[in-house]
Amino acid sequence: MTDEPRSTPLTGRHEALGARMVDFAGWRMPIQYTGILEEHRAVRERAGLFDLCHMGELFVDGPDAGDALAHAVTTDPRSLTVGRAQYSMICAPDGGVLDDLIIYRLAGDRYLVVANASNAATVSDALAERFEGRRAVLDDRSLATALIAIQGPAARGIFAPLTFVDLDTIRYYGIGEGTVAGVPALVARTGYTGEDGFEVFVDAAAGTTIWDALVDAGRSAGLAPVGLGARDTLRLEAGMPLYGNELDRETTPFDAGLGRVVKLAKEGGFVGSDALAKAAEAGPRKRLVGLVVRGRGIARHGHPVWAADRRTGAVTSGTMSPTLGVPIAMAYVAPGDAAPGTMLDVEIRDARAAAEVVPLPFYTRTR
Amino acid sequence: MIPADLRYTKEHEWVRVEGDVATVGITAHAADQLGDIVFVELPEPGAALAQFATFGVVESVKAVSDLFAPVGGEVVEANAALAAAPEVVNSDPYGAGWMLRIRLADPAQVDALLDPAAYEALVAEA
Numbered sequence: 001m002t003d004e005p006r007s008t009p010l011t012g013r014h015e016a017l018g019a020r021m022v023d024f025a026g027w028r029m030p031i032q033y034t035g036i037l038e039e040h041r042a043v044r045e046r047a048g049l050f051d052l053c054h055m056g057e058l059f060v061d062g063p064d065a066g067d068a069l070a071h072a073v074t075t076d077p078r079s080l081t082v083g084r085a086q087y088s089m090i091c092a093p094d095g096g097v098l099d100d101l102i103i104y105r106l107a108g109d110r111y112l113v114v115a116n117a118s119n120a121a122t123v124s125d126a127l128a129e130r131f132e133g134r135r136a137v138l139d140d141r142s143l144a145t146a147l148i149a150i151q152g153p154a155a156r157g158i159f160a161p162l163t164f165v166d167l168d169t170i171r172y173y174g175i176g177e178g179t180v181a182g183v184p185a186l187v188a189r190t191g192y193t194g195e196d197g198f199e200v201f202v203d204a205a206a207g208t209t210i211w212d213a214l215v216d217a218g219r220s221a222g223l224a225p226v227g228l229g230a231r232d233t234l235r236l237e238a239g240m241p242l243y244g245n246e247l248d249r250e251t252t253p254f255d256a257g258l259g260r261v262v263k264l265a266k267e268g269g270f271v272g273s274d275a276l277a278k279a280a281e282a283g284p285r286k287r288l289v290g291l292v293v294r295g296r297g298i299a300r301h302g303h304p305v306w307a308a309d310r311r312t313g314a315v316t317s318g319t320m321s322p323t324l325g326v327p328i329a330m331a332y333v334a335p336g337d338a339a340p341g342t343m344l345d346v347e348i349r350d351a352r353a354a355a356e357v358v359p360l361p362f363y364t365r366t367r
Numbered sequence: 368m369i370p371a372d373l374r375y376t377k378e379h380e381w382v383r384v385e386g387d388v389a390t391v392g393i394t395a396h397a398a399d400q401l402g403d404i405v406f407v408e409l410p411e412p413g414a415a416l417a418q419f420a421t422f423g424v425v426e427s428v429k430a431v432s433d434l435f436a437p438v439g440g441e442v443v444e445a446n447a448a449l450a451a452a453p454e455v456v457n458s459d460p461y462g463a464g465w466m467l468r469i470r471l472a473d474p475a476q477v478d479a480l481l482d483p484a485a486y487e488a489l490v491a492e493a
Contacts, residue, residue: 036403320406
């Protein structure tokens with residue numbers, strides 16, 4: 001990335017709040033405002049506000065929109081009812097993951113695909129290429145769209161008075177159209193924190209209106225702005241993969257334990273289906289597991305994982321869990337070492353720390 | 368802001384020399400830059416350190432950072448309280464957040480460290 005990082009419509013708000021800013025995937029983004037632990041706890045206990053304007057928003061329209069998308073991604077978006085969403089992946093012809101996606105069905109022949117910021121251009125290009133010859137139009141509105149999320153147990157109570165959208169009709173992984181703070185918006189009940197919450201899509205020019213309205217509405221409920229640092233610890237506790245860590249071009253959805261998003265039987269096949277059918281038959285080469293470090297130290301991305309004197313894999317993400325108070329990690333290990341309860345070692349600098357394989361996620365909300 | 372009675376490294380450690388014992392920690396600037404500190408790894412008492420050698424690691428939620436010994440000598444004490452309460456490095460970096468006490472091998476090594484004015488200039492540049 002040689003270009004200057006882009007500002008989001010909310011960069012001025014972050015700077016006014018004294019956020020520490022970083023360059024991330026070509027964007028100038030807040031990594032933290034008051035501190036990662038405080039922001040993390042705000043989301044678990046009350047609510048957090050996130051600037052996700054860096055994400056990619058790709059709208060797909062046309063009589064063949066469903067068929068075109070089904071050919072391009074691993075799931076079958078045609079199976080969605082209008083107003084529902086699915087977690088999906090887009091793979092290369094060899095089955096490697098290009099990105100993980102959320103696909104929303106907005107109308108019979110209209111879909112919204114949300115891609116990671118780091119892959120938005122790749123996904124946009126791949127979709128355009130894969131739609132060729134089909135009656136489907138790709139409208140990449142990544143730069144024209146502001147995406148703001150409010151997440152946490154208090155999110156619904158803060159958000160509901162700002163919108164005429166009946167939030168009870170939008171269940172988890174649902175989406176509805178309406179106004180928020182008087183602005184036309186798409187409201188989705190999705191997120192990346194393990195908490196209940198909403199994601200609001202509006203025109204970029206209305207981003208500050210939505211942000212300010214949420215800040216005001218959430219003040220008495222303890223709503224806190226949350227940066228990318230806590231976004232990462234929240235998603236890790238929730239066992240959610242991050243592209244570049246758990247997912248990459250060398251990994252198939254099966255390796256990541258996400259074979260459920262690969263619909264091999266869907267009509268018409270899809271890009272990568274032959275390779276993924278072979279991968280499904282061969283079984284995963286590695287397995288994504290949760291680890292809790294029982295010895296001393298914090299497992300981090302790239303640390304080798306050992307089963308006695310045999311190197312079994314590597315850590316993909318690791319941190320001190322703010323909620324659990326113990327070091328947690330996700331790692332790829334050999335399939336034979338993946339059973340919960342298995343004791344492995346993580347190589348942390350020049351020492352080894354015992355780590356136990358545990359089921360994912362590390363954290364599940366209780367309310 | 369920057370205590371006047373300490374000396375500093377370019378890597379943001381501080382040292383307080385009292386007789387032949389030097390107390391070592393990281394500066395408020397370093398702790399703030401790291402963010403919430405969640406883990407500190409220190410050497411055992413008795414360990415021998417060379418000046419500017421790495422003596423341990425401090426980790427925040429997001430980042431891992433090596434610690435450098437401002438002076439050489441024998442570790443006479445490591446702050447055991449930091450194992451259970453590493454956040455003290457954030458809340459009291461020059462006090463309860465101290466890390467090591469080192470018996471100075473050569474008091475002249477202190478002369479190679481930054482004085483408060485030089486350290487303040489370093490932080491201002493960053």
